[in-house]
Ligand SMILES: Nc1ncnc2c1ncn2[C@@H]1O[C@H](COP(=O)(O)OP(=O)(O)OP(=O)(O)O)[C@@H](O)[C@H]1O
């Protein structure tokens with residue numbers, strides 16, 4: 607059983623503009639809305655690959671529950687009184703760039719986290735993979751993931767963390783089993799550039815020495831990197847026509863979770879993660895790519911042992 611946890615869900619509003627003018631009038635060419643927040647996107651990707659997950663977290667709006675019902679994703683959120691944030695993604699058709707404007711999220715408390723912990727425990731079965739992904743509303747302490755990880759590990763659950771900044775730094779003390787930082791998150795953590803394969807390998811080893819089992823580093827259009835205690839691999843990106851890279855990291859995490867759940871071998875898992883995330887950058891907003899495309903294209907991913 608895979609459980610995705612989103613502490614700070616979002617209604618993602620993606621608008622497209624023909625040349626963004628700062629400080630001027632911008633006309634929207636088209637717009638669309640997706641249920642979002644990193645864990646929820648992971649659940650969407652698992653579903654598109656043919657898998658099942660349970661989405662939970664802290665939720666203020668029924669929009670997201672309705673949207674998940676429509677695509678058949680199981681969910682059980684802790685309902686909070688504050689409103690779910692709306693995150694604006696502005697895609698500039700001329701430059702191909704996306705500008706993101708994210709709200710910080712509603713007021714929540716550690717009591718909400720206690721309720722969330724109970725929900726996770728209710729749904730988890732032995733060895734369930736719990737995915738903790740994305741930011742936490744400002745009102746929560748920055749060690750919220752660390753606290754959750756420590757408690758969940760006492761129940762022998764597997765933890766996959768995708769977070770940044772102080773949340774990430776403190777969560778590491780709880781020793782999640784798997785992490786997927788992107789290059790920017792890692793550079794923030796180490797306070798230095800990580801622009802060579804050697805530096806990525808050293809960074810991964812730093813985590814592995816501290817008890818983390820699997821380190822995936824996503825490198826945007828430059829592909830990805832993987833390390834565990836025995837091996838390291840560089841993964842070439844697929845050459846695709848990029849539309850919106852928002853949610854590419856979530857697609858990567860979703861594919862890894864799906865592959866682990868289905869006990870894929872490492873090479874197949876890595877290929878699926880790269881293909882699923884490449885597919886995600888071709889779609890509008892945070893819509894996942896369909897599994898037929900993923901299965902067809904994963905064979906083109908080159909996995910290089912280092
Ligand atoms: N332009 C691109 N072309 C091909 N593949 C891409 C491109 N951008 C991203 N990817 C794929 O998506 C994966 C994740 O991308 P990225 O490193 O940008 O994640 P992220 O920063 O965590 O994303 P987000 O936070 O928006 O979900 C990469 O490892 C790569 O496989």
Ligand SMILES: O=P(O)(O)OC[C@@]1(O)O[C@H](CO)[C@@H](O)[C@@H]1O
Nearest residue numbers: 616642643644693740741852853
């Ligand atoms: O503020 P966070 O939680 O870090 O990021 C939130 C977010 O930008 O991430 C997803 C894409 O990865 C979007 O669905 C969502 O709007």
